[in-house]
Amino acid sequence: MDLPLIIATSALLTLMILITPTMLPLLIKNHQNSPYTITQSVKTSFMISLVPATMFMYSGLESITFHWQWKFITNFKIPLTLKMDQYSLMFFPIALFVTWSIMQFASWYMASEPQITKFFFYLLIFLIAMLTLIVSNNMFLLFIGWEGVGIMSFLLIGWWHGRAEANTAALQAILYNRIGDIGFILCMAWLAISMNTWEIQLHSSQNQIPLLPLLGLILAATGKSAQFGLHPWLPAAMEGPTPVSALLHSSTMVVAGIFLLIRTHPMIHNNQTALTTCLCLGALSTLFAATCALTQNDIKKIIAFSTSSQLGLMMVTIGLNLPQLAFLHISTHAFFKAMLFLCSGSIIHNLNGEQDIRKMGNLQKALPMTSSCLTIGNLALMGTPFLAGFYSKDLIIESMNTSYLNTWALLLTLLATSFTATYSMRMTLLVQTGFARMTPVSPINENNPAIINPITRLALGSIMAGLLITSYILPAKTPPMTMPLPAKIAATVVTTLGIILALELSKMTNTLTIPKQNPLLNFSLTLGYFNPLIHRLSSMNLLNNGQKIASHLIDLYWYKKMGPEGLAALQLKAAKTSTTLHTGWMKTYLASFALTIMIILISSNH
Amino acid sequence: MTFLHLSFYSTFTLSSLGLAFHRTHLISALLCLESMMLSMYIALSMWPIQTQTTSQTLMPILMLAFSACEAGTGLAILVASTRTHGSDHVHNLNLLQC
Numbered sequence: 001m002d003l004p005l006i007i008a009t010s011a012l013l014t015l016m017i018l019i020t021p022t023m024l025p026l027l028i029k030n031h032q033n034s035p036y037t038i039t040q041s042v043k044t045s046f047m048i049s050l051v052p053a054t055m056f057m058y059s060g061l062e063s064i065t066f067h068w069q070w071k072f073i074t075n076f077k078i079p080l081t082l083k084m085d086q087y088s089l090m091f092f093p094i095a096l097f098v099t100w101s102i103m104q105f106a107s108w109y110m111a112s113e114p115q116i117t118k119f120f121f122y123l124l125i126f127l128i129a130m131l132t133l134i135v136s137n138n139m140f141l142l143f144i145g146w147e148g149v150g151i152m153s154f155l156l157i158g159w160w161h162g163r164a165e166a167n168t169a170a171l172q173a174i175l176y177n178r179i180g181d182i183g184f185i186l187c188m189a190w191l192a193i194s195m196n197t198w199e200i201q202l203h204s205s206q207n208q209i210p211l212l213p214l215l216g217l218i219l220a221a222t223g224k225s226a227q228f229g230l231h232p233w234l235p236a237a238m239e240g241p242t243p244v245s246a247l248l249h250s251s252t253m254v255v256a257g258i259f260l261l262i263r264t265h266p267m268i269h270n271n272q273t274a275l276t277t278c279l280c281l282g283a284l285s286t287l288f289a290a291t292c293a294l295t296q297n298d299i300k301k302i303i304a305f306s307t308s309s310q311l312g313l314m315m316v317t318i319g320l321n322l323p324q325l326a327f328l329h330i331s332t333h334a335f336f337k338a339m340l341f342l343c344s345g346s347i348i349h350n351l352n353g354e355q356d357i358r359k360m361g362n363l364q365k366a367l368p369m370t371s372s373c374l375t376i377g378n379l380a381l382m383g384t385p386f387l388a389g390f391y392s393k394d395l396i397i398e399s400m401n402t403s404y405l406n407t408w409a410l411l412l413t414l415l416a417t418s419f420t421a422t423y424s425m426r427m428t429l430l431v432q433t434g435f436a437r438m439t440p441v442s443p444i445n446e447n448n449p450a451i452i453n454p455i456t457r458l459a460l461g462s463i464m465a466g467l468l469i470t471s472y473i474l475p476a477k478t479p480p481m482t483m484p485l486p487a488k489i490a491a492t493v494v495t496t497l498g499i500i501l502a503l504e505l506s507k508m509t510n511t512l513t514i515p516k517q518n519p520l521l522n523f524s525l526t527l528g529y530f531n532p533l534i535h536r537l538s539s540m541n542l543l544n545n546g547q548k549i550a551s552h553l554i555d556l557y558w559y560k561k562m563g564p565e566g567l568a569a570l571q572l573k574a575a576k577t578s579t580t581l582h583t584g585w586m587k588t589y590l591a592s593f594a595l596t597i598m599i600i601l602i603s604s605n606h
Numbered sequence: 607m608t609f610l611h612l613s614f615y616s617t618f619t620l621s622s623l624g625l626a627f628h629r630t631h632l633i634s635a636l637l638c639l640e641s642m643m644l645s646m647y648i649a650l651s652m653w654p655i656q657t658q659t660t661s662q663t664l665m666p667i668l669m670l671a672f673s674a675c676e677a678g679t680g681l682a683i684l685v686a687s688t689r690t691h692g693s694d695h696v697h698n699l700n701l702l703q704c
Contacts, residue, residue, distance in 0.1 A: 586699045587627075590635070594626030601619060 008065045010051040011084050017045040038120040039103040046096035056089045057472040083137035091134050094331050098251050098338045101454035105342050106243035108450035126152035130252045139188050139198040149253045150177045157240040169236035176233040180223015186216035209267045214274040225257030225311045228285040238300040242345030250307045251334035258314045262323040279319025283409035286312030290419035295524040298355050299344045317396050324476045329392035332466050336380040339458035343374040350444045362436040366444045371432045373459045378424040380462045391466030397491035402480040421498030429506045617645035632694045636680045643673040
């Protein structure tokens with residue numbers, strides 16, 4: 001059995017099946033796509049992508065296929081190569097599984113949308129761009145995929161483009177991603193100059209790469225994966241429909257930045273400064289996002305901040321020099337995060353558009369399937385032992401506890417882990433338990449296979465994915481086997497503390513009265529004061545300076561003040577000064593005679 | 607500088623200061639002007655004797671002619687302003703003051 005051929009062929013077939021719905025209207029006249037056909041193509045693609053994945057698990061075979069070469073200039077050629085390695089072969093089935101479930105869900109969620117086929121088409125193009133990013137072997141093709149997911153994110157966030165907040169959020173996403181792209185292009189430029197190639201496997205892992213291109217890569221990851229500093233676009237992106245949030249901003253697009261760092265890990269792993277930057281940046285992002293999620297009342301925003309926090313955790317793992325573990329976390333996170341978003345979408349539609357958790361309650365009895373899956377998702381997110389999140393999250397915390405690193409980063413991550421438990425438990429309690437706080441007449445009905453099947457499928461994935469992936473993929477670095485008892489159970493202990501805190505606090509809100517507003521919550525409520533400060537300050541400075549240079553500098557200064565009017569002003573000043581001498585008095589006139597004679601006498605003595 | 611040069615310089619300087627810083631009457635300014643002319647005449651006369659260039663002895667005579675003209679002009683101004691204003695005070699000549 002010719003394994004490389006089968007792996008390469010089936011991987012390419014996966015991509016080809018995905019491209020089919022885009023090609024068919026061009027080839028066949030009067031061909032109409034429909035949501036059903038697009039969903040079916042994604043499902044077929046998923047089934048076929050299982051073939052190379054299982055081949056890889058069986059044999060450990062990785063391959064690079066070469067398709068075409070763009071002969072750009074004489075000695076710098078850009079080949080079109082696809083790399084089927086552990087990361088791309090494992091991510092294909094996961095991404096396709098999640099997308100299939102989301103598309104099935106979206107056929108119910110967006111059923112009243114007149115342009116539903118266009119929506120599905122956008123989702124499909126997004127998926128193609130994302131898979132291009134995953135499977136590419138050089139930075140150029142990766143950048144094509146990178147920009148593709150950015151554009152589709154803009155189009156999908158602003159799907160309801162009549163809404164001003166949606167347009168603002170889409171623009172925010174593009175701007176913040178653009179800042180990250182500067183770092184990406186910096187790295188590409190450096191690579192083109194010094195290594196004359198953009199192929200990732202050719203980047204030597206022996207040489208000491210200078211810090212500048214690595215900082216460019218970290219900047220790109222900060223922009224795309226919403227680390228602290230370039231993070232506001234991710235909560236704002238919740239303006240898009242829930243399937244968009246589930247696909248882009250939880251499972252696939254936002255992990256592109258982390259995936260870039262995983263792919264270029266051979267460049268980073270020798271440079272301790274870059275690794276420490278990743279570590280501290282990730283720790284700060286995870287804690288900041290977890291803090292902001294504590295006081296949010298919109299269910300989608302809580303899940304968005306949860307995503308941001310988990311992305312910070314992935315960045316921390318990169319900083320620990322463990323790319324494979326980061327990829328494991330990406331894979332398991334995709335399942336339960338997409339499921340959380342789908343459950344929230346089901347709740348929102350069933351409550352006729354209500355997104356505020358203070359107006360939900362007792363959904364455990366009204367929406368049993370949805371709330372069970374919500375509970376499973378939250379438990380997996382918290383890292384409950386032996387669900388999917390446990391295999392990645394607990395390993396990350398254990399590795400942090402047993403390695404020689406920055407204590408501040410460790411403390412922040414542990415604190416963020418307990419906050420994760422707190423806000424997840426808060427969401428669960430407020431949404432599912434207690435008394436119903438919604439309006440009496442709500443169209444609550446979840447008896448639709450288009451809702452139930454995707455959610456249960458993803459729930460099954462959330463439970464089993466961790467076990468399956470870790471059973472079949474060998475770790476590249478030896479995980480820590482022995483550690484003292486507190487280090488081993490640290491993650492579980494802080495999670496339990498967070499749960500207890502949430503239970504106590506929720507009891508407090510129901511039974512005790514809080515007399516006045518609590519100013520301690522202001523930092524978390526206003527998302528750290530970041531948005532108004534940075535959005536207004538930087539743009540005002542930039543625009544002011546621009547106006548000065550563009551209009552004031554040329555017109556006012558060069559033409560007026562330095563030119564004619566400036567000369568006139570100088571003359572005026574000189575004239576005004578000499579008027580005091582020209583008074584017309586005889587004495588002054590004769591004194592000037594004396595002065596002249598004095599000067600001549602004195603100077604002629606030399 | 608020799609004593610002779612010093613006397614010429616000091617006479618000229620003092621006369622010019624007198625011209626500039628007189629107080630009331632125009633005639634005192636004209637008198638200072640005459641003393642300036644006098645010192646210049648004596649200096650110009652001494653000079654060809656000291657440098658033994660006899661062709662320069664024409665200089666003081668020329669200077670004298672011109673100074674006579676200027677003295678006549680000055681006196682004419684004096685008489686004209688006296689006839690107009692009734693006295694020869696210098697502040698009569700502040701015609702252009704602002």
